[in-house]
Amino acid sequence: MRRLVASGGPRWLVAALAVLVLALLVTGGVLLSQWQEARAEDERRREVLRAATAEVVAFTTLDYRDIEPSVDRVLEGATGDFKEQFESSRPQLEQLSRDNESVSEGRVLKAGVVSMDEDSATVVVVADSQVTNKSTDEPQPRHYRLQLDLVLEGDRWLTSDLQFVG
Amino acid sequence: MTEHAPVGDTKTCPFCAEVIKAAAIKCRYCQSDLAGTDADPVADEPATVEQPSRAGSGLLAGTVGAWPLIGLSVLALLLAAGVGYLAVDVSSRNAADRAEVTGRDAAVAHVERILSYDHESFEDGTAEAKRLMTEGFGKEYDDTVALVREDAVDRESVVRAEVVAASVVSATEDRVEALLFVNQTTGASDLEEPRVDLNRVVVTLVPAGEADRWLVDDLDAL
Numbered sequence: 001m002r003r004l005v006a007s008g009g010p011r012w013l014v015a016a017l018a019v020l021v022l023a024l025l026v027t028g029g030v031l032l033s034q035w036q037e038a039r040a041e042d043e044r045r046r047e048v049l050r051a052a053t054a055e056v057v058a059f060t061t062l063d064y065r066d067i068e069p070s071v072d073r074v075l076e077g078a079t080g081d082f083k084e085q086f087e088s089s090r091p092q093l094e095q096l097s098r099d100n101e102s103v104s105e106g107r108v109l110k111a112g113v114v115s116m117d118e119d120s121a122t123v124v125v126v127a128d129s130q131v132t133n134k135s136t137d138e139p140q141p142r143h144y145r146l147q148l149d150l151v152l153e154g155d156r157w158l159t160s161d162l163q164f165v166g
Numbered sequence: 167m168t169e170h171a172p173v174g175d176t177k178t179c180p181f182c183a184e185v186i187k188a189a190a191i192k193c194r195y196c197q198s199d200l201a202g203t204d205a206d207p208v209a210d211e212p213a214t215v216e217q218p219s220r221a222g223s224g225l226l227a228g229t230v231g232a233w234p235l236i237g238l239s240v241l242a243l244l245l246a247a248g249v250g251y252l253a254v255d256v257s258s259r260n261a262a263d264r265a266e267v268t269g270r271d272a273a274v275a276h277v278e279r280i281l282s283y284d285h286e287s288f289e290d291g292t293a294e295a296k297r298l299m300t301e302g303f304g305k306e307y308d309d310t311v312a313l314v315r316e317d318a319v320d321r322e323s324v325v326r327a328e329v330v331a332a333s334v335v336s337a338t339e340d341r342v343e344a345l346l347f348v349n350q351t352t353g354a355s356d357l358e359e360p361r362v363d364l365n366r367v368v369v370t371l372v373p374a375g376e377a378d379r380w381l382v383d384d385l386d387a388l
Binding site for chain 1: 226227228229230231232233234235238239241242245246248249252253255256259330331332333334335343344345347364366368388
């Protein structure tokens with residue numbers, strides 16, 4: 001029994017170790033919150049780019065034979081002014097695409113973040129589409145430069161503004 | 167009470183607490199073997215050495231068993247490893263945040279410089295632009311310049327590139343990929359009006375070695 005006690009150490013060493021452990025816990029706590037914030041930001045960035053990409057694909061894709069779902073898909077990812085404008089132009093858009101027998105298939109080539117915070121973001125998107133209508137024999141390529149504003153509503157990023165960049 | 171207090175050449179048996187002779191090596195009450203035990207703390211020299219009673223350090227004086235020390239040491243090591251991992255991750259993340267800002271600024275400035283040229287200062291301009299590139303991309307640029315040079319001089323071209331939107335696709339401290347919308351305005355002897363091209367440019371930058379400086383490692387129009 002005396003041997004085991006002797007192989008321990010002075011009490012001050014234990015106290016020093018306890019202080020070290022405490023300091024590490026405090027440092028670790030601070031770093032952990034920064035680490036979590038960074039992870040949340042990465043996740044936010046992915047969500048923003050995913051939402052913007054989906055909205056642009058919906059915006060550049062339509063089919064006059066199935067026009068209502070085409071328009072619904074755009075509205076699903078929209079909010080605010082953009083949603084209002086798109087909704088109000090819906091009748092003309094649907095009429096026009098039926099008259100012209102328009103089919104457009106869009107795809108996103110690249111998207112990047114201009115700025116972003118917890119609940120809003122500005123994104124630019126490069127998209128191309130192949131457009132056919134009754135006046136074209138071959139699909140015509142269209143090239144787009146788009147800038148989108150997105151806002152977080154609940155757990156979804158919705159597009160509140162969509163502009164062509166001239 | 168006084169009967170049991172150790173006096174003179176007596177001590178207290180550590181096993182049965184009876185008062186016995188100081189020199190006893192076996193307790194006469196309980197028959198316990200007393201050799202090597204600390205029946206009398208006053209007579210225990212090594213213990214006195216191990217317990218220096220410094221004034222005001224009562225809590226820190228004395229010894230403790232091995233297990234608290236081992237436990238605390240292991241805990242400290244594990245925590246240190248965790249803190250080390252987090253510190254490396256957080257610091258590279260901070261560097262990436264900084265790269266996103268400085269890399270984007272460099273992308274805008276470098277791309278405007280590289281995609282602009284003037285037939286009157288063609289050689290100087292391209293030489294200056296080349297200083298903003300890595301060696302690898304510089305070779306690619308040379309090939310492009312060789313194709314453009316004659317045409318630019320013949321047509322007296324002046325090309326101005328303006329970035330109208332700048333975004334970051336991905337950023338780490340070692341590499342930044344930026345997506346830019348670039349308007350290129352071309353004036354030439356055979357054009358009545360300047361022509362504007364609306365370009366979409368993806369540019370990759372790598373650190374130049376100096377703080378916050380970047381070099382173009384790749385440039386593609388989509």
